[in-house]
Amino acid sequence: xxxxxxxxxxxxxxxxxxxxxxxxxxxxxxxxxxxxxxxxxxxxxxxxxxxxxxxxxxxxxxxxxxxxxxxxxxxxxxxxxxxxxxxxxxxxxxxxxxxxxxxxxxxxxxxxxxxxxxxxxxxxxxxxxxxxxxxxxxxxxxxxxxxxxxxxxxxxxxxxxxxxxxxxxxxxxxxxxxxxxxxxxxxxxxxxxxxxxxxxxxxxxxxxxxxxxxxxxxxxxxxxxxxxx
Amino acid sequence: xxxxxxxxxxxxxxxxxxxxxxxxxxxxxxxxxxxxxxxxxxxxxxxxxxxxxxxxxxxxxxxxxxxxxxxxxxxxxxxxxxxxxxxxxxxxxxxxxxxxxxxxxxxxxxxxxxxxxxxxxxxxxxxxxxxxxxxxxxxxxxxxxxxxxxxxxxxxxxxxxxxxxxxxxxxxxxxxxxxxxxxxxxxxxxxxxxxxxxxxxxxxxxxxxxxxxxxxxxxxx
Numbered sequence: 011x012x013x014x015x016x017x018x019x020x021x022x023x024x025x026x027x028x029x030x031x032x033x034x035x036x037x038x039x040x041x042x043x044x045x046x047x048x049x050x051x052x053x054x055x056x057x058x059x060x061x062x063x064x065x066x067x068x069x070x071x072x073x074x075x076x077x078x079x080x081x082x083x084x085x086x087x088x089x090x091x092x093x094x095x096x097x098x099x100x101x102x103x104x105x106x107x108x109x110x111x112x113x114x115x116x117x118x119x120x121x122x123x124x125x126x127x128x129x130x131x132x133x134x135x136x137x138x139x140x141x142x143x144x145x146x147x148x149x150x151x152x153x154x155x156x157x158x159x160x161x162x163x164x165x166x167x168x169x170x171x172x173x174x175x176x177x178x179x180x181x182x183x184x185x186x187x188x189x190x191x192x193x194x195x196x197x198x199x200x201x202x203x204x205x206x207x208x209x210x211x212x213x214x215x216x217x218x219x220x221x222x223x224x225x226x227x228x229x230x231x232x233x234x235x236x237x238x239x
Numbered sequence: 240x241x242x243x244x245x246x247x248x249x250x251x252x253x254x255x256x257x258x259x260x261x262x263x264x265x266x267x268x269x270x271x272x273x274x275x276x277x278x279x280x281x282x283x284x285x286x287x288x289x290x291x292x293x294x295x296x297x298x299x300x301x302x303x304x305x306x307x308x309x310x311x312x313x314x315x316x317x318x319x320x321x322x323x324x325x326x327x328x329x330x331x332x333x334x335x336x337x338x339x340x341x342x343x344x345x346x347x348x349x350x351x352x353x354x355x356x357x358x359x360x361x362x363x364x365x366x367x368x369x370x371x372x373x374x375x376x377x378x379x380x381x382x383x384x385x386x387x388x389x390x391x392x393x394x395x396x397x398x399x400x401x402x403x404x405x406x407x408x409x410x411x412x413x414x415x416x417x418x419x420x421x422x423x424x425x426x427x428x429x430x431x432x433x434x435x436x437x438x439x440x441x442x443x444x445x446x447x448x449x450x451x452x453x454x455x456x457x458x459x460x
Contacts, residue, residue, distance in 0.1 A: 072456050127408035134404060140396035148391045151453045152405060155384070158445055159409050166412035166438045169419040 015209045022202035029195040037192075046104050048199040053096040054122070055200055056207040060090025061129060061157060063211075068153035071146070077222070078215075080146050083153055085214035087132050089207050094126045117167035124163055128156045242327035246335025250309060251342060261346055264305040268351045271297045276358050286359040291421035294355045295377065295414055299407070301347060306340050306385040307402050310393040323458055333386060333454035337447070340382040348374050361425070369429040370421070376439040377417040383443060384409055387450040390457045413442050 030048050037044035067083035070076055101119065102112040113119065132152050139145035254260050275293050276286075313319040322332060352374065356363040363370060385406060392402035416438035423432035 072453075124408055124411045131404045131408055135391075135395065135401065138395075138397040139401070142395070145395060147456055148395065151387070151391065151457055154453065155387070155409060155446070155449060158449055159412065162412045162438065162442050162445065165441070166415040169415055169435055169438065 012212070015205065015212065019202065019205040019209050022198065022205050026195070026199040026202040029191070029198055034191050034195045035189055040108055043104055043107050046100050048195050049203065050097060050100040050104065051196060052200040052203040053093045053100065056203045057090050057093040057097060057125075059204065060086045060093060060207060060211070061125065061160070064090060064129070064132070064153040065157035068150035071150045072154075078219075080150070081215045081218035081222075082211070083150060084136060084218060085211040087129050087136075087153065088214055089211045091126065091129045091133060092210070093203070093207060094122065094129065097122055098126060115170060117170055120167045120170060121163050124167075125160065128159065132156065240331070242331035243334035243338065246322075246327065246332055247338045247342075250336065250339035253312065254339075254343065260305055260308050260343060263308075264301050264343070264347050265350050267304060268297055268301040268347055269354060271300055272351065272354055272358060283360055287361050287425070290355050290359045290361055290425065291418045293359065294352065294421060295417045297351055297355075298344075298348065298377065298417075299381070299410065299414065300403075301351070302344050302381055302385065303403055303406065305343050305347065306382065306389045307392065309336065309340060309343070310389040314393055319458070329455035329458050330451050332458070333451055336390075337382055337386045337450070340386050341378055344378045344382055345375075348378060366424050366428070369424045369432075372429060373417060373420045373424055373432070373436070373439070376420075376436065376443060377413065380413045380439060380443040380446060381410065383446040383450050384413075387446075387454060387457065390454065394457075412438060416442065 026048070030045050034045065034048075036042055063086035064083050067079045067086060070079040071083060101122075105114070106112050132149060135152060136145065136149050139148065272293060275296065279289060281289055310319075313322065323329070352363065352370070355361065385402075388402060388405050388409075392398050392405065395401055416435045420429075420432040420435035420439060423429070423435060429436065
């Protein structure tokens with residue numbers, strides 16, 4: 011499985027790139043820049059998967075104190091933030107020529123940036139909270155609260171003024187993806203990015219495990235030196 | 240339930256003896272409002288439109304400090320450890336602390352809201368009942384999350400910056416809801432604010448229950 015995942019990820023990524031740049035017809039109204047949409051939307055899906063995994067793994071960790079669950083939560087948060095950042099970078103590249111601005115406080119954009127901030131603060135808590143074991147528990151509590159916040163954020167941003175319904179719906183399925191190749195390209199891109207995210211999470215969780223083993227060995231070594239002295 | 244009441248009365252009597260928390264929070268609220276109004280320098284006719292955002296931005300930043308203070312007090316002389324070995328359920332500690340924070344924030348609101356009316360030329364008396372509903376919902380939702388995260392932030396390194404860092408992104412939906420509801424109330428009444436009030440009620444219920452359930456994981460050692 012560990013050997014297989016990188017290979018499958020590379021194959022899916024190449025297939026996605028081929029479909030996006032060689033096969034899919036150019037969208038008539040938006041032109042070439044529309045092609046960024048396939049990776050933009052797929053990244054958003056992967057970010058959501060990451061954030062929900064954080065909550066699930068955090069709940070398991072609080073339930074039974076499993077180290078593996080805690081490491082998975084950390085890995086999923088990092089990968090989720092990475093893909094959420096990709097959404098926030100690819101979005102403006104598309105928005106600038108289409109909307110004429112890099113950024114607007116449209117409900118969906120607002121939601122993405124709030125989510126990003128929540129999970130960046132999660133990573134900061136882990137990074138600067140201290141080496142105490144309890145920090146993992148605090149992070150787990152934040153991971154669960156964060157996912158509970160998602161539906162409330164989704165509803166609350168609709169209260170914001172200055173919506174751009176016409177532009178947003180053009181970005182949606184239906185009207186935007188008339189060509190069946192477009193739908194296939196989106197599907198393959200999503201699979202490719204989800205595989206990439208899973209691979210990164212697996213690597214990150216393994217890195218966390220090796221780091222813990224190393225720390226344990228160091229402690230053992232120090233204790234032995236202490237006895238000799 | 241009795242345990243929660245004991246904690247609530249303990250926190251309020253500490254506060255009553257020094258009045259340190261209330262007074263510092265009140266002055267800070269006043270200063271923030273002055274800073275916001277002076278920085279914006281709006282013409283008199285445009286001022287009322289700013290009231291909802293000024294009110295809730297002031298509430299958020301002042302409240303952060305007020306709530307954090309309540310837990311910093313528990314750190315002195317290791318009071319929190321004493322609290323945890325007492326025969327009181329952690330969930331009851333959360334409820335007691337939450338109630339004390341709501342009371343502190345309510346006092347702060349009673350002071351800040353008339354100031355907003357004064358500074359921004361608003362007659363708040365006709366809309367007072369509806370406004371009180373929005374103030375109470377915003378207060379409770381804020382306190383529900385802030386009580387939980389204040390307990391976290393005072394126990395980690397980098398604690399001064401940690402509470403706003405963790406809380407502000409989570410509180411954005413509450414801010415959107417309260418500002419939108421306040422704007423509707425000032426424009427006519429609660430009937431215009433159904434969507435916003437729904438958001439606030441959902442926020443309050445979800446995070447009060449979550450805080451109540453999760454607080455034990457934060458304070459246990």
